[in-house]
Every structure is written in C-alpha cells, then in structure tokens.
Amino acid sequence: MKFVDEATIRVEAGKGGNGCVSFRREKYIPFGGPDGGDGGDGGSVFLRAVGALNTLADFRFERRFKAQNGEPGSGNNKTGASAPDLTIDVPVGTEVYDEDTGELLGDLVSDGQLLKVAQGGFHGLGNLRYKSSVNRAPRESKPGTPGEVRNLRLELKVLADVGLLGLPNAGKSTLIRAVSSARPRVADYPFTTLYPNLGVVSVGLHRSFVIADIPGIIEGAAEGAGLGIQFLKHLARTHLLLHLVDVLPPDDSDPVAAVRVIEHELEKFSPALAARERWLVINKLDLIPEELRDEYCCDIVQRLGWTGPVFRIAAIAGEGTRELTYRIMEHLEAERAKLQPPAPPPEPTAANEEHSAPESE
Structure with missing residues (x-):
C-alpha cells in the first residue's frame, strides 16, 4: 500500500x-x-x-x-x-x-x-x-x-522516539536495517527511500524504542526541492535526532558541508526542530583504513565545532551500532524519568503514629 x-x-x-x-x-x-x-x-x-x-x-x-x-x-x-x-x-x-x-x-x-x-x-x-x-x-x-x-x-505524523537526518545515501536505511527488523530498500543511488520507515529497536527485556527513517534532504529542500522536506514533520514528535554523515562521500564532497546543508534546511523549516538535541553519527568507517579513521573523524568534528555526542559506525557491517543503541536507550530512559511525577511520600504506619503521638498528661 x-x-x-x-x-x-x-x-x-x-x-x-x-x-x-x-x-x-x-x-x-x-x-x-x-x-x-x-x-x-x-x-x-x-x-x-x-x-x-x-x-x-x-x-x-x-x-x-x-x-x-x-x-x-x-x-x-x-x-x-x-x-x-x-x-x-x-x-x-x-x-x-x-x-x-x-x-x-x-x-x-x-x-x-x-x-x-x-x-x-x-x-x-x-x-x-x-x-x-x-x-x-x-x-x-x-x-x-x-x-x-x-x-x-x-x-x-509518525510516532518515533528517534529520527534520522542526513543527505541521500548517508546510510540511514542501512542503519535502521542493522538495528531493527525493518527492511527499507537500500541501493547505491540517491533517493532510495521515498517514504518514512519505522523500526523497533530492542536492547533488552522490556527495553526498546522506535526509530524513523525519512527520505534524504537536499539543498533547497525548504523551497520544494527533493522529497525529504515533505516528511520533516514526522520528526516533530521525536525526542532525539541522529545526524548521519558519510565519512567518505562517493562524489568527493565535504562531509562538513553536508552537515551544514541539513542544518540550514532545518532552520528554514522549523527553528524548534533545529534546536532539538542532535547526535552526530559518522557512518561508513569501513571505507577507510583503520589507521586513518581517527584522523578523518577528528577532522570532521573539529571543523564542525561539534560539542555534542559523536559516534563512529559502519552500519552495513554492524560496527558500533550496538553501543549507539544502548546509549540511545539510556538517554530516552533518563528523559522519561524526568517526565514521571514524583512518588507520593509514604503514609505513616500504625507503629510510627503511636511513636509520634504526644504523651497525655
């Protein structure tokens, strides 16, 4: 359908x-x-x-x-x-x-x-x-x-705890396939994802969250270019955004510029959404020799001036995805605990009432 x-x-x-x-x-x-x-x-x-x-x-x-x-x-x-x-x-x-x-x-x-x-x-x-x-x-x-x-x-507006952001072919669909049972289409060309996909990520008994993958956003999306801007409203309900970036884009473009494009389009679409908490996820590390990975990742983080959490993954191989999902679960549980009303003080027991009652003269 x-x-x-x-x-x-x-x-x-x-x-x-x-x-x-x-x-x-x-x-x-x-x-x-x-x-x-x-x-x-x-x-x-x-x-x-x-x-x-x-x-x-x-x-x-x-x-x-x-x-x-x-x-x-x-x-x-x-x-x-x-x-x-x-x-x-x-x-x-x-x-x-x-x-x-x-x-x-x-x-x-x-x-x-x-x-x-x-x-x-x-x-x-x-x-x-x-x-x-x-x-x-x-x-x-x-x-x-x-x-x-x-x-x-x-x-x-799909109900998801976590939303994925990124340019086309940043690896969003591959990540959601790696961490959940969802099976969005994956291919080596842009705009593979044409509509939002939801996946349930389980990290243990009674510990799970929902992750949403939307079509990739391109420059000029706020003016109607591409598909992603049509579905950005689906991220309005999410508690956390994961910003995926390809560490080694096939067209030799700058990963930092890719992040800036998404940030600019977010600002034009909704300043409130742009201000939501975002984690940087540097993807496709398997394309770089292991001895050069630190150099590439540190360069991206430094030039972005990124101060939030940063994760390094290779979604297609499942590398780093387990740690990412556990950190997300801990973050969501902490946020949910803040929203729960404080427990009422315990009612005094009969023994306490007798002990605290004033002595009669």
Whole structure:
C-alpha cells in the first residue's frame, strides 16, 4: 500500500428526527389529547486511532462520510430511534484540522483514542411537549436540527522516539536495517527511500524504542526541492535526532558541508526542530583504513565545532551500532524519568503514629 500522510475528507453528522403532531383516536375517549412523540438524535461522527494502521491511503478514494439521520417521532407518544454514531479509523499519530478555518481539532496519539469531529443533530419535539392548561390541543412540533458538516484535513505524523537526518545515501536505511527488523530498500543511488520507515529497536527485556527513517534532504529542500522536506514533520514528535554523515562521500564532497546543508534546511523549516538535541553519527568507517579513521573523524568534528555526542559506525557491517543503541536507550530512559511525577511520600504506619503521638498528661 502506498504511503499517504495527508488526506482531506468531508464528514456529515446525521440530522435529528422531527417531532410528530398526533392526537389520540380511541373508542370511548372523545378528548384524547395530543400524543405526538419526539424524534431521535442524529448520529455523530468520530475518528478513532488504530495502531494497526500506518497510512492514510484508505482516504484516497473514499472521501465523504455521512452518519445516519434520527427517526421521526410517531403517534401514541412513540419516540423515534436515535441513529448510531459513525466511527472512522485513522492511524495513531494523526492530527485533525478543520480545512475551512485551520483550527486544530485534535491529536490522536494513543491506540483506541476517540475524537468527535461532527455533532449529530438533536431530536425534534412532538406536540405532546406543548400541551398546557391553556393549550389543550397543540398542533405545533419542532423539527430536528441538522448535523454538523465539516471538511477535515488529516495529517499523519509518525510516532518515533528517534529520527534520522542526513543527505541521500548517508546510510540511514542501512542503519535502521542493522538495528531493527525493518527492511527499507537500500541501493547505491540517491533517493532510495521515498517514504518514512519505522523500526523497533530492542536492547533488552522490556527495553526498546522506535526509530524513523525519512527520505534524504537536499539543498533547497525548504523551497520544494527533493522529497525529504515533505516528511520533516514526522520528526516533530521525536525526542532525539541522529545526524548521519558519510565519512567518505562517493562524489568527493565535504562531509562538513553536508552537515551544514541539513542544518540550514532545518532552520528554514522549523527553528524548534533545529534546536532539538542532535547526535552526530559518522557512518561508513569501513571505507577507510583503520589507521586513518581517527584522523578523518577528528577532522570532521573539529571543523564542525561539534560539542555534542559523536559516534563512529559502519552500519552495513554492524560496527558500533550496538553501543549507539544502548546509549540511545539510556538517554530516552533518563528523559522519561524526568517526565514521571514524583512518588507520593509514604503514609505513616500504625507503629510510627503511636511513636509520634504526644504523651497525655
């Protein structure tokens, strides 16, 4: 299935059922009075996050969704049936915008989360509701209200702990294949990756994180060149960025210049994303003789003026990847611990209460 990360749909909630105007017609009851029942409520429209979905491709062809209308009321004070709600499944990580106003309606970030996007119409009132001491035979009723109609823009942002940055052919797909079970396409030409790939990296029992590989970014991406800029929004949810650089590019370009290109495009796309923590990962060390690796790596770090963590790997051979994944896991666990609320103080035991109680005189 083709990866689709944006879609526009139209949702229409159901109309409320009309109230009924009716009078009792029974033998031996000459003045039966009004007995018109209320209508039923129209169905509302909900979006539901489903972890098994990973693309919005289902909305390429079906773009209009309409809930059922409520049933009208009837005589003998019978209330019309309310229509069932309509639930539309979307991938976890979907942001929902009102296409006409640009308002963010919700962000579906957990499996099973529901978001009401269109309220169903409310039921109409039958003429029994209008009966009073001065109006014994009301001939008025209230129609049901129409349901909400909205044009929605769905934007999928993949949920990953770690995002990979780099020029085309920096080795991002090779790295994600080396550390996870994901199998993105790998080849010796640029733009092999055409859409984001996710991989789950396990470093031990109940210790894992999700890593995202997006298409490579090129110079001028912020103005529409290349593919990577279209998917940079998928890095917005990540906690850590790994900046991969080819230590020995095949076109003899400067690795330092490659890093500067990505930094410049990040700044133009989102200063907040550019300010996120980044680790430098120097890749493809297997292309350089072992005695020259320190010299090449130190030169890159020195000319960049890099002060953050630096890792040296050869992703295709798995060299250095284990240490990298363990360091990432430790970093993420430390970040998660900061977000956890502090544990409440322990409640005093009965023995402590007796010990601390003042002595009676």
